Amino acid sequence: MMTEKHFSELALSFPGTEACAHFDRIGFRITNKRMFTTYLARDNTANIFLTPPEQQVFCKMSEGIYPVPNKWGEKGATTFELGKVPVEIVREALLSAYNEVLKSKK
Incomplete structure (x- = not known):
């Protein structure tokens, strides 16, 4: 099972990333750009900000x-239950989200 420490290390392993507070979550963003994921310790979940087409693909990979379930989800925000999803899939999703933020102008 992926722990908070493992998830944080993985999210921060991408160049130029930093952790920041985001409501009741820990946010991970590229410095001077937007977030690509958040982590919620209470239920050991991450919301990873994918594109809607990527979201469709990842949702078929694991039950977790x-x-x-809101407007952010319609835009690609995707919950990963870290106790149910293989590390390799989480890593791939983080890379996709990170690369998408790198491409953006903001």
């Missing part, structure tokens, strides 16, 4: 992956 599903759209966030």
